[in-house]
Amino acid sequence: MKLKELEGYLQDVAVFTKPKIKLEQYPTTPHLAARMLxxxxxxxxxxxNKAVGDFGCGCGILSIASVxxxxxxxxxxxxxxxxxxxxxxxxxxxxxxxxxxxxxxxAVPAPSSSEDGPDxxxxxxxxxxxxxxxxxxxxxFGTKLKGIDMVxxxxxxxxxxxxxYSLHKTSTRQHILKKAKEWGVECEVVAELKxxxxxxxxxxxxxxxxxxxxxxxxxxxQPKSDA
Amino acid sequence: MRLxxxxxxxxxxxGCNANNFPLDFQDVSLEQQEAELNEDxxxxxxxxxxxxxxxxxxxxxxxxxxxxxMPADANTNEEFLQALHRVMLETHVISGKMVCPNCSHxxxxxxxxxxxxxxxxxx
Numbered sequence: 001m002k003l004k005e006l007e008g009y010l011q012d013v014a015v016f017t018k019p020k021i022k023l024e025q026y027p028t029t030p031h032l033a034a035r036m037l038x039x040x041x042x043x044x045x046x047x048x049n050k051a052v053g054d055f056g057c058g059c060g061i062l063s064i065a066s067v068x069x070x071x072x073x074x075x076x077x078x079x080x081x082x083x084x085x086x087x088x089x090x091x092x093x094x095x096x097x098x099x100x101x102x103x104x105x106x107a108v109p110a111p112s113s114s115e116d117g118p119d120x121x122x123x124x125x126x127x128x129x130x131x132x133x134x135x136x137x138x139x140x141f142g143t144k145l146k147g148i149d150m151v152x153x154x155x156x157x158x159x160x161x162x163x164x165y166s167l168h169k170t171s172t173r174q175h176i177l178k179k180a181k182e183w184g185v186e187c188e189v190v191a192e193l194k195x196x197x198x199x200x201x202x203x204x205x206x207x208x209x210x211x212x213x214x215x216x217x218x219x220x221x222q223p224k225s226d227a
Numbered sequence: 228m229r230l231x232x233x234x235x236x237x238x239x240x241x242g243c244n245a246n247n248f249p250l251d252f253q254d255v256s257l258e259q260q261e262a263e264l265n266e267d268x269x270x271x272x273x274x275x276x277x278x279x280x281x282x283x284x285x286x287x288x289x290x291x292x293x294x295x296x297m298p299a300d301a302n303t304n305e306e307f308l309q310a311l312h313r314v315m316l317e318t319h320v321i322s323g324k325m326v327c328p329n330c331s332h333x334x335x336x337x338x339x340x341x342x343x344x345x346x347x348x349x350x
Contacts, residue, residue: 072268099232103343124239
C-alpha cells in the first residue's frame with residue numbers, strides 16, 4: 001500500500017465527538033498517522049505480523065493504520081471509555097479486529113512501595129512485558145499534567161519487546177534524548193513534522209495551529225529472540 | 228477482548244503482587260468471530276504466551292481444544308496452530324467479570340472492554 005493511499009483511507013476514521021481537555025484529546029491527523037505507520041512498516045519492518053500496542057489510543061487511528069499494513073494483533077489502551085467506544089465503531093467500519101483495555105497508564109504507585117522498580121515505577125502490566133513487539137503512541141504532551149508524556153514513554157519502553165514509536169513536542173527533544181540514554185535505549189529522530197491542531201477547544205484563538213513535533217523511534221538493545 | 232489479551236492481564240491493585248494471574252473469568256458471555264490465520268505470528272508468540280494459564284482458563288470456559296502441554300513440534304504442528312488461533316484470536320469475551328485469584332478484586336468486562344481502572348486508594 002502506498003503512503004497516499006493509506007492516508008486516504010485514514011480520512012474516514014471518526015474522531016472525538018466531545019474532546020476532553022484534561023486528557024489532552026487531540027486527534028492524530030491521518031497525515032501523521034500514515035507517516036508514522038508507513039515508516040515503521042517500510043523502513044523498520046516493525047508492523048507486519050507483529051503484536052502491536054497503542055498507548056492512549058483515543059479513536060484508534062494508529063492501530064487502524066497498523067492493521068492496514070499487516071500487524072497480526074493489536075491492543076489499545078485508553079483511560080476514556082467514550083474514546084474507546086468511538087475506536088470500536090471505527091474498527092467495525094474498517095472490519096478490523098482489535099482489543100481495548102480501559103486503564104490509566106499514568107498511574108504510578110507511591111514510591112514507598114517495596115515492589116517498586118529501581119526507577120520508582122512498578123510495572124502494573126508486568127505480564128505484558130516483552131509480548132508486544134511494537135508500541136505506538138501519540139501521548140498527551142503534558143500541557144495539562146506535566147510529565148505525563150514521559151510516563152507513557154517510559155512504560156512503553158518497559159513493555160515493548162523491540163521498538164516504540166512516539167510523537168513529542170520538538171521543544172522537548174534534548175530532554176528525551178537524555179532520558180533515552182539513561183534508560184539504555186536508542187532514540188532516533190525519524191522526522192520533524194507539523195502537527196496541525198484544528199480548533200478543537202474554545203480556548204484556541206486561531207482556527208488552526210501548527211506545532212512542531214518530533215516523530216521518534218526507540219529501539220531496545222538485544223531484542224529477545226523467540227525464533 | 229480476545230483470550231490472547233486476557234493471557235497478558237494481571238491484577239493491578241497496589242500490594243497485590245503474587246498469585247495475581249491469570250484473572251478468573253466469571254459469568255462471561257463468549258462469541259466466536261472468524262479471523263485470518265497468521266502462522267508466522269503464532270510461531271512468534273509461542274515463546275511469549277503463558278500456556279499453562281491459557282489452558283487453565285480455557286478449561287474453566289469449557290473450551291477443550293488445547294492439549295494440556297504445548298506439543299514439542301508446536302512450530303510445525305498445523306493442527307495445534309489452528310487450535311491456538313481459534314482459542315486466542317477468535318474467542319471474544321463480550322461481557323462478564325475477571326476476579327483476581329489473590330485479592331478477589333473484580334474487573335468488569337462490558338462491550339468487550341475490560342475495565343482495569345482502579346479507585347484512588349487501590350492504585
